[in-house]
Amino acid sequence: MTEHWHNLTALELGRRIDSGKIDPVDLAEYYFDRIREADPEQRIYVRLTEARALAEASAARDRARAGTRRGPLDGVAISWKDLFDTASVATEAGSRLFEGRIPTTDAECLQRATRAGLVCLGKTNMPDVAFSGIGVNPWTGTGPNPFDDKIERVPGGSSAGAALSVARGLAAAAIGSDTAGSVRIPAAWCGLAGLKTTHGVISLEGAMLLSYTLDSIGPLTRNIADANALYSILSGRPSADLQGATLKGVRILRVTTQFDDVTDPAINNRISDALALLADAGAEVVTGPVPALDDLDALTRDHGSPAAIEACMMYGEAMKARPGSMYAPIEKRILAAEVYRAVDAAALYRGMARLEAEYLSQTAGFDLVVGATQPEHPPAIAPLLENVEAYLRATMMSISLTRFANLLRLCATTLPVGLLDGLPVGLMLMAPAHQDGKLLRLSAAAEQALAPMNA
Template structure:
């Protein structure tokens, strides 16, 4: 029995369009219909781009009939986080501060996707200016994590709606942004693959910024193959060849620094199960420290982060001009960066440069550094909403491990690694900057090895 369209990968759908088994117009209407039924209060999709989607689908259908498709994903619909400019459609980055902001042109990465024939379904929800790994937004509403039917838990952020659009079968794939983990966090908590390329590999032109030195664009998908083809399209680089992937001879460092210190032992145990499967597939897995991670955590604790400092620079005047138009806990986190002096900020940026070099030296003998994407399971929503102090303490938790890939200029991916207590666990693999091709190939091999945990 054939899988329903909403359970297929983007590449599977693209292949069926190529064969003539799916009409892109029918496919767009199918997903638009599912969105309207499943998300009537627009908590996942804050705005649909229905007219655009159907126009793009009609053009894709014509190309398919003529045999002149633009890419393997020509005619496949995907969702876009609401910080990517969409011509003539409001792009508000999840905040009332930017209410009514309507750009005249598409973001550069959306324009690339359109030139490859992808269909834009709409804009997905996110917390104010993407400054939260929890994903809570009182303006657009909160959709709970689909993997706990008893306790309403967060889905993760800041690419919250992006993850939910895929997890709930409302898009085959989604495009989000990752400043300290915002693609990988919700991917881990929603049982998806989340890929963060090296900073600058995908253009940020036309993306509402949180941090101009840390923001990265990345896909949230059902598998590595979809992540790879979307990365190719959005970056304008040749597609990575995933045929014949293998872990034989691959050296993996299971980082103990920070990862063991902050992670729930049950999640660490689940990661060990996953790494045992990678070892059985031929990888050499070694436990060991990477002291630069401890030093980076200490540096951030003392001098803040680029995200908080740069967000404060960009948004503090607007926050004060429009009090109450940004979710309180996020506004407080942004304004808290005012306490850092110019000397502090210089020490932070200089320290990051030194620690990046130190980390690369410490991990030079390994192909990958691995650990849990998330140190804990997603927290319950109710306590966060009922206790402002609790949400303040909890806000930092989701980024404790994912932030290192951004601060150290790495590329990283989160893969599903089975479940603990019924909740998804993500395995994060990190590699040096500009090694996306190698990381994606090894991630594809790891995905195959992890299959028994993800049945």
């Protein structure tokens, strides 16, 4: 029976392919049928790669029959954000500035996935050059959040279509990017798990950048086990051993600085409920401040953000040559970086390095630093398109908590902790750079402890 394949995790699908219960070609066609039915306006997938997918699925079927599968996800079909180069297929980063841009080779991470046997379904929607945490794109349309069937709410961004492709059962998993929360935000608002990897662990070669110092690549998945498997494939590193993962003896800091200032009290209460389950599972949970976060907020307020400065450096001249080729609020945010001086940039990058060291000192002795992934529920789409100030406020709200992990070069996950007023809430777990494996293992243990909230 195929009617429930979209509810299975990527690894479950892989196991059924391995046992002969699922034909990879049937699986790819199943997803394409669902996509055509659920996304006729192409607000989730901006373009499909059907011929490529069916050829890849056919090869995966041959390997499965011959007993030569390349790994646990060989033959599993996933989606790719429209900033990863795909040979001979338009890759436009959600922007009219790059309309008709057709690369000749795949991004390195897509090459790795293809060698592992993964099937590429197509390219998912995103805002211009990934510069939005809410995921709105007036050029291509914005797929609505799947948890409200009365009001069209944002899915989160910038990996908007990526999250929707998984949440709506149109892909087994999705690959996105995260510059200030762009994997974790839509994962949290769409009830998924999301992994922000350490910057540089997964190659950015062939990815259209927003910030070359902050961008990271990561999966959006139904669970941590899938994220772990994809992390290994895309990075070329061993997957974390999730067997027997436990929270016993794990020290967790629930951070109050910045987080308590902006988070809806009802969401904070849900985070408290989640942390109580982690404590029941053996973790020691401590609540306290991290002053470096206040200092980091002040630093970026005074000297700008790396994302805006670097995007302006890379795209500013092209944007000015083609005014109106980006959504106006995004264009304005990027070009506003021109006011910053060399002194500002020097102060910003030196300050970030200093505050990274201070953060690590202030959180030493803790295995995880945690808090809400999103401080508010996803807002409605229509008012944001009607009012620039509302759009900008929502954008800044969406990245207000997630951005710290990028600016401090951390790795992070978000895990669903059930619904509040019918909308998902996410718990963010952060660890120092290059502790991705440890983070995944502890996230798997936390996921198990949080299962009652997601039943």
